[in-house]
Amino acid sequence: MVAHRLRKAYSGRDSDHSPPSYPDNGDDLRRYQDLYKAALAGDWETAEGTFKSDPDAKTARISLGPETALLLAISMGRTQFIKKLVQRLSPEDLEMTDSNGQTALHFAAMYGSLDVVKTLIDRHRTLTQIINAEGFTALHTAAIFNRKEVTQYLTLKTTDDHPGCPFTGPKAGSLIQALVWSGSYDICIRLSKIYPDLALTNELGLGMLEALTDKHSDFKSGCKLNFWQRCIYHLLPVEVEHDHTPRCLLSNDVEAPQVNPQIPPTSTTYWTRVRQWSIKTAGKAQDYFAFGAIKCIKDEKYKHKCTQKLVEVTCKVIADRLTPREINQFFASQNILRRAAMSGIVEIISICLENFPYLIWVKSTFAATLQSAVALRQEKVLNLMLEQSAFTKALSNEKDGCGPKILRSAAKLSPYPELSSVSCPALQMQRELQWFKAVEEFVHPQVREHKDKGGRIVGELFTRKHRRLLRDAEKWMKDTSSSCMVVSTLIATVVFAAAFTVPGGNVDGKGIPLFLNERVFMLFAVSDALALFSSTTSILMFLSILTARFAEEDFLRALPKRLILGFTSLFLALATMMVAFGATLYMVVSERFKWILFPITALTAIPVALFAMLQLPLLIFMVQSTYFPRIFHPKKIW
Structure with a gap:
């Protein structure tokens, strides 16, 4: 919201400043057509030839804008072309503007080229103070268009002098709002310490504090982290340096405090x-x-x-x-x-x-x-x-x-x-x-x-x-329960049959399993029984959901509890079924393949892990929402 309003003001035509008028340059457009193409492409050889034959071409307005060759090259990011051209121009030439009153530094700040910005400022130190038709300096432009490196550099190079007065003038509110929107918080802290009134400036209906209300994701309350990210978050040592103020951020009549940023004075x-x-x-x-x-x-x-x-x-x-x-x-x-x-x-x-x-x-x-x-x-x-x-x-x-x-x-x-x-x-x-x-x-x-x-x-x-939400919730509950009940029924059928067709067969005439004395057989028997009991429980839970009345009150605790128990039973049934299958396979082939244990363990763990990865987050969220609702735990302020 802040950025939209600032950019609208930046490009608006309803300012008190009237844009400068330029004479018709149609003849120059035809004469400097090759220079125009060279500036756009960064072709220095062609441009240099034009400059040698016509020295005025360096500052001629060669577009309808009207822009010079320098402004066109900056708008296309032709860094090497720009550096060579700037050396041929005088500081006064760098003050030339387009129809919106924007200098070459405004264009460089808009494009976001730090090298070009440094080149221009090295050639003309006070270029940072020139304002465009809307009253914005190059620092405003960089902040509005979210060019963080350029903004940081221009903050160090811009002073609070006329005609711009970017930190105390009429456009100071736009500057601090643009800095907040672009996330340049360290600059905001430093500037607020030097110019406290910046915190109260208000332009376009927004002040700094109100502009911060649009940056929800940059506050801790708006950041969503999982468990491990929260653990790392609390362990990371992060400090905000607000005591160290660069000298060039200060006005001319104020001395920079001699502060060691590493060791506070009280240490x-x-x-x-x-x-x-x-x-x-x-x-x-x-x-x-x-x-x-x-x-x-x-x-x-x-x-x-x-x-x-x-x-x-x-x-x-x-x-x-x-x-x-x-x-x-x-x-x-x-x-x-x-x-x-x-x-x-x-x-x-x-x-x-x-x-x-x-x-x-x-x-x-x-x-x-x-x-x-x-x-x-x-x-x-x-x-x-x-x-x-x-x-x-x-x-x-x-x-x-x-x-x-x-x-x-x-x-x-x-x-x-x-x-x-x-x-x-x-x-x-x-x-x-x-x-x-x-x-x-x-x-x-x-x-x-x-x-x-x-x-x-x-x-x-x-x-x-x-x-409508109640109808959607009922439909989701029924569809989920029907699908899960089909899976539970298949698991129950398989493990029930496996209980009577034990691996290796039975002793003739007695019905005693041949592998009864093997330790792995006990693992098979226990896991098969758990799979049958869990799948049966899951079937009953999902069946109870399908036959429920689906009233509003039921969605508060009754139905979520049944769904939690059904999901838990289904997960346990799937896991124990895979364990029973692995134990059976090991008993059958272990005599010939002694190394089969580890491949079986790895392969049987894959479907269990996939099910946990896909369904466990929903189950955990359901448990938290049902048994640990986070609404209304009043916190103290004072």
């Missing part, structure tokens, strides 16, 4: 230095040896640290600059808490409430936040907001003409992203019931029975909104 003891050296060495070793997934997890953790630090810095600036009344107006006008609740960013809400606890008493702000958390099924946000005050309880029981607001939000169907995060319709229905029941328990019983203008209570609204 004076020997053991503190040893500890810091160990952390630094471990970090370097990790950077050297960590490849692939570990490096990605480290980058994710660094982003999480940066975004959290940005929120903390912004809240500190707000507390220093604004009065409590102005703070209430600031959060109400920008809807920061509500936008954070809609995105599920717990960090923004918790840090804001830590710094400004009186925000919970602002009804217009907190009520909308609570309503959005319920409507969009943001359980982490809701857990953070519940049980905090009597005011929260009062908001949860607030009514309008149609009944209790919060309960009606829970009765409606979840939006698609939250609903699709659950794997199947049956579990989606279960999750919807869990949400409704949890919110219903939080609401006063008298409020639950409130009827709308049509004489219907909120429970009837839930039934009407989830009618």
